[in-house]
Amino acid sequence: MADFVDPTRESFGLFKDLPRDHPVQMLNLVLLNEKAVYPDGTTCSGAEAYSAYGRESGPVFRELGGRIIWSGDFQLTLIGPQDEIWDIAFIAEYPSGQAFINMLRNPVYRQAVVHRQAAVRTSRLIRMKPKAVSGSFG
DSSP states (O other): OOOOOSOOHHHHHHHHHSOOSSOEEEEEEEEEOSEEEOTTSOEEEHHHHHHHHHHHHHHHHHHTTOEEEEEEOOOOOSSSOTTOOOSEEEEEEESOHHHHHHHHHOHHHHHHHHHHHHHEEEEEEEEEOOOOOOSSOO
């Protein structure tokens, strides 16, 4: 499984090019490192480091109007790569694409992200635009 921890410059540029004036939902799939190693050599479990990320970044997330709208425990990949097993799965909703960008630029968030970088082995972060539910697929 390839390691994806931070957005690339190119993918963040594409994100910024999308409309910023409507709510966005971000699907988060996270596989943690067993052992988190910080740049200064400090270690702890990946779960402890991710908890620290949540504690420190959570106030910024909420102040910008973010909220978790769904969270679940991974059980099985029925369709897809069998080696993609996720420790954490949730959907975060932001009032706008700009709110997400503001969070990433916030100095408190930028300090907290060191915990995420130490904690995460690989992840997926998928931007979605909410739409009305029709009651059927498609």
